[in-house]
Amino acid sequence: MSTAPYSGHTALGATVDAPTLTDTSRSTPGGAPPTLASASKSEAPSTGSSASSPPPRSGEFPTTSTASRTTTLPRVEGDQGALRLISDVRERYQPLKVLGAGGMGEVVLVHDNDIARKVAVKRLLSDDHSPSTLARFVDEIRTVGRLEHPSIVPIHDVGVDADGRYYFVMKFVEGETLESIITRLAAGDPAYLRKYTVERRAEIFMALLQALAYAHAHGVVHRDVKPANVMVGRYGEVMLMDWGIAKPIAAVRDLAATAEVTLGEAGTSERGRMYATRVGALVGTPAYMSPEQARGDNDRIDARSDLYSAAVLFHEFLTLRHYLEGKQTVDQMITSIIAEEITYLKLIAFPPAGAERAPAELVHFISGALVRDPAQRYQTATEMVDALQAIIEGRMNVQCHITLQKRLLREAARFVDRHSFIAMLCLFGVLAAVIFSGIQLMRMVAA
Structure with missing residues (x-):
């Protein structure tokens, strides 16, 4: 089992035993069940939050006296045919484990003792109380909170923990990231090659496009579309995750672009920097940036930039190779994105042994989205959906001898x-x- 918001920190296949609503036997050594605030102290990874946080400052965070979140629903018991409602007040969100941490916040898997389900809680790190960080966090909550689509993780609740840190509660997605799936496919895993046929990959990408179409129609650009941020659930659902640097298309301010330059979970390696989310003058992940993102033209980034990133993702998903895999540094990658035209011949790649070759019509489709000039690309996600649907139905445009034969x-x-x-x-x-x-x-x- 994998979990979503920070997929790189979650071991695939891991399982979690969550207590039921009426299970009150699991507790900390002191006898009380663990609280949300205690999760980072007892279970946080080495890169996570510190053991304690400074007291909230006036005007920035509520006092801890307002942070208590307890269960509301009573326990229901039967007694010789009669039902009894018993008050059962407990900490509502009982932490199970830390899922991961990024530059601004961490995500914790918790058990909701009111509704008896597992949910994910994202909260600010304890050592960052700056107004700009809080403003970005609030923007993320309000941006994602108004996007109600099956492929966008819903936000259930917001609150403040006992340490005075803001958090929001969202759906816990069980599944696997496209990043992990691509790795398994490239390694020649027979089960994955059978499961993720070219047709299935096109279906997954179609679902991603539909999520982007919805977000763009509501005036929001994601700015970090990449395999690590796309989840495929246990039952085939596709979820676009991590909207931490998303912004309204017409936004006057851009908190991610004006933030101090930071990288996500990049480590110290150059390759890590190429595939890590960053904020500052360049916003996004270098390996999946559009030319306008790579130039730092943040005011010009719109829906077409997301579509460019999505096309890079789809090409990698089909060919199991990144089109810039030969670049050794971030600077080389950025220079290539800005200066080099991407042609059909450059995109055609032979996959690893045992994998299917990407169909010519799909490579032509991708090349139409990877044009340097935004005006020459697909203009909307809906336009890409229509073009991909036509290909799936066999109504592809004739662009070479292969597409002529297929048509x-x-x-x-x-x-x-x-x-x-x-x-x-x-x-x-x-x-x-x-x-x-x-x-x-x-x-x-x-x-």
């Missing part, structure tokens, strides 16, 4: 579906002509 075969198949009797007569006619020609040829040779 002709598809049209022939449609003709058979619509006019099966005529198609059968035509087939018999062709067979008769071939047989007659063969007989005539044999006679000529014999003569």
Whole structure:
């Protein structure tokens, strides 16, 4: 089992035993159940928050006296056919484990003792109480909170923990990131190769496009579309995660762009820097940036920038190779994104042994989204959805000899579906002509 918001910190296949609503036996050594505030002290990773936080400062955080969150619903018991409602006041969000941490916050898996379910809680790190950080966090909550779409993780609640740190509660997504799936596919995992056919990959990308179409229609750009931020759930659901640097398209202020330059979980390696989310003059992840992102033109970033990043993701998902895999540094990668045109021939790549080659029509589709000039790309996610749907249905544009053959075969198949009797007569006619020609040829040779 993998978990979503910071997928790089969650071990795939891990399981969590959550207590039930009426289970009050699991507690800390002192006898009281652990609180949300205590999670980072007892379970936080080494890169997480400190053991304690400074007292909240006036005007920035509420006092801890306002932070108590307890259960509301009573415990229901049966007694000889009669139901009894018993008051059962406990800490509502009981921490289970820390899922991961980023530059601004951490995510904790908790058990909601009121509704008896697992949810994820994202909260600010204890050592950062700056107004700009809090403003970015509030923007994230309000941006994601108004996006109600099946492929966007919903926010359930907001609050302040006992240490005076703001947090929000969101759906806990069980599944696997595209980053992990691509890694398994590239390694030639037979089960993954059977499961994630080219057709299935196109379906997943279609769901991602539909989530982006919804967000863009509501005036929000994600700015960090990459495999690590896309989850595929246990039952095939596709979720676009981590909206921490998203912003309204028409926003006057851009807190991520004006923030002090920071990287996500990049470590110290150059490769880590290439695939880590960053804020500052450059906002996003270098390996998946659009040219306008790579130039730092943050005022020009709109829906088309997200579509560029999505196309980079789809190309990697299909070919199992990043189109900039030969670049060794962030500077080389940024320079290439800004200066080099991406052509169909550059995008065509042979996959690792055992994997399917990317269909030509899909590579042409991707190349249409990877144009340096935003005005020459697909203009909306809906336009990309329509183009991809046409390809799936066999109505692809003829752009090379391969797409010509596929289009002709598809049209022939449609003709058979619509006019099966005529198609059968035509087939018999062709067979008769071939047989007659063969007989005539044999006679000529014999003569």
